[in-house]
Amino acid sequence: MNYNRRNFLKTIGAGTLSLSFASIFSACEKKVSKPNIIFIMADDMGYGDAGCYNPQSKISTPNIDHIASKGIRFTNAHSPGAWCVPARYGLLTGRFPFRTDLKRMKTTSLIEPGRMTLGSLLQRNGYKTACIGKWHQGFENLRNQDYSKPIQSGPVERGFDYFYGIHASLDIPPYYYIENDRCVEAPTDDVEASSSEDVTQIQGAFWRAGKIAPNFKHDEVLPTFTEKAVTYLEDQKKSNTPFFLYFSLAGPHTPWLPTGKFKDSSKAGEYGDFMTQIDDSVGKIVEILKNTGQADNTLLFFTSDNGPVWFEEDIQRYNHKSSHFLKGMKVDTWEGGHRVPFLVSWSGKIPQNSVSHENICFTDMMATFATLVGDKLPENAGEDSFNILPVLLGEKYEKPLRGAIVIENKAIIQGDWKLIFDSGRGGLSRWLSKQPIEKSEQKGELYNLKDDPSENNNLYGERSDLVQSLTALFEKYKKDGRSAPLSR
Ligand SMILES: [Ca+2]
Known part of the structure; x- marks a missing residue:
């Protein structure tokens, strides 16, 4: 019997305990032992x-x-x-994305029907779940919708009780809001493409031409999502049920559309100004919780x-290193593409101002949340998920904490070593940077991230032993269908 149960029994008098009181107690215990969870995910x-992360940043982010x-x-x-x-597939399913077929998204949801998600895991453990923001895991026949009918295979069919958001990135038409599985207002108008001067075609105020709902304004999306999230959190105050909010920002x-006071609020151009506004949204979430x-x-x-x-041109222009000391950017298999800021707070449980250098992956949220709520994952769920709760709570744990991390089907990281199967340079910088593309004589890239976090010294030709063993490990993960041990 824990402290809360003892106190409760003392309050009501143990002799009066009946079945109905037992069920009341059960609800109280759930409230005490299961925390609410909010997962805020910025985009790019x-x-x-x-x-x-970077004291030299040209963007002020006090709330983050x-x-x-x-x-x-x-x-x-x-x-x-x-x-x-x-x-997002890795986050929501606890599986490395190479295990699914990304082409599914052309016609349906990337997440297969019946597959456990963070949402459905928490639902079965008594949580209310909500996704507010960008989904980008596909809907059924999105391009061929009858907007008077339900939009199928979205978040409400993948573990979320409530959804308010957009189908994909904010530069991809059609532009309209979806609430649960219904279109809020159909995209009956047309909008021209938008762009900014002095940046590449995928920066600035860029969006593609297409259909748009009459009530949809691109620069209102961030404030709208924030307002919806704040309202959702206000509503939860009245509830005794724990909740999970996946707040999936589109910026x-x-x-890049900073509005009002956020224009010229940074020293990193429109990007920095928009980032300041993102930080303000994070602040509103923290504030409403308080x-x-x-x-x-x-x-x-x-x-x-x-x-x-x-790009390198942006770094020179603003003296702001968005990827900090990491090489590359979005879509690159270098660290700048996939190593991300990751912060977690929980008052009284997670030590303040702590720092961890452990390798962790989005896929680990599945096993971590399961452990947190006292559940055990089925064998066919979260195959690449490891519980990181001991790290969060500052407890002792056995090393290594997790298996290797696989980045799409392009790279594998184990301990300090990272093998890139081809080239770390992804599509964006290859297509758009004005900088010359260096030619590698190697078939792949191998780095020791501890000694060389900026991936400057390719050891592929010198350490064929590691190239072989890391390649074999990836093949084993593919063959076994999992990277996590069966019992977690
Ligand atoms: Ca993104």
């Missing part, structure tokens, strides 16, 4: 944008820095993909799905 934010000061900051947290879709991905008395019982995460769209 760099490792070096927040001041808590505040989470770091109240909790733990990871220096080696990885997205399992360097762009939106695989990153600082393009279009104002509603929910802050102490809420586990709060902040991260970004992948690296920034920030």
Whole structure:
């Protein structure tokens, strides 16, 4: 019997305990033992944008820095993909994205029906679940919708009780809001493409031409998502049920659209200004938790799905290193593409101002949340997920904490070593940078990230033993269908 149960029994008098009281007690115990969880995911934010990671950042991020000061900051947290879709699949399912077929998204949801998600895991453990923001895991027949009918295979069919958001990135039409499985207002109008001067075609106020709902304004999306999230959190104050909010921002991905007081609020151009506005949204979440008395019982995460769209030309122009000391950017298999800021706070549980250098991955949230709520994952769920709760809580744990991390089907990281199967340079910088592309004589890239975190010294030709063993490990993961041990 724990302290809370003893106190409860003392209060009501043990002799009066009946079945109905037992069930009341059960509800009370749930409230006490299961914290609320908020997972804030920025979109295309760099490792070096927040001041808590990069003191030389040209962007002020007091609210993100505040989470770091109240909790733990990871220096080696990885997205399992360097762009939106695989990153979010890995987070939501606990599986490396190479295990699914990304082509599914052309016609349906990337997440297969019946597959456990963070949402459905928490639902079965008594949580209310909500996804507010960008989904980007596909819907059924999105391009061929009858907007008077339900939009199928979205978040409400993948473990979330409530959804308010957009189908994909904010530069991809059609542009309209979806609430649960219904279109809020159909995209009956047309909008021309948008762009900014002096930046590449995938930066600035960029969006593609297409259909748009009459009520949809691109620059209102961030404030709208923030307002919806704040309202959701206000509503939870009245509830005794723990909640999970996946707050999936659509910025600082393009279009970069800072509004009002956020214009010229940074020294890193429109990108930096928009990032300041993102930070302000994070502050509003923290504030409403405090104002509603929910802050102490809420586990709060902040991260970004992948690296920034920030070229060498931008670094020179603003003297701001969005990827900090990491090489590359979004879509690259270098660290700038997939090593992300990752902060977690939980009052009284996670030591303040702590820092961890452990390799962790988005896929680990599945096993971590399961452990947190006292559940055991089925064998066919979270195959690449490892419980990181001991790290969060500052407890002792056995090393290594997890198996290797696989980035799409392009790289594998184990301990200090990283093998890139081809070239670390991904599509964006290959297509758009004005900088010359260096030609590698090697078939792949191998780095010791501890000695060489900026990936300058390719040891592929010198350490064929490691190239072979890391290649074999990836093949084993593919063959076994999992990287996690069966019992977690
Ligand atoms: Ca992204």
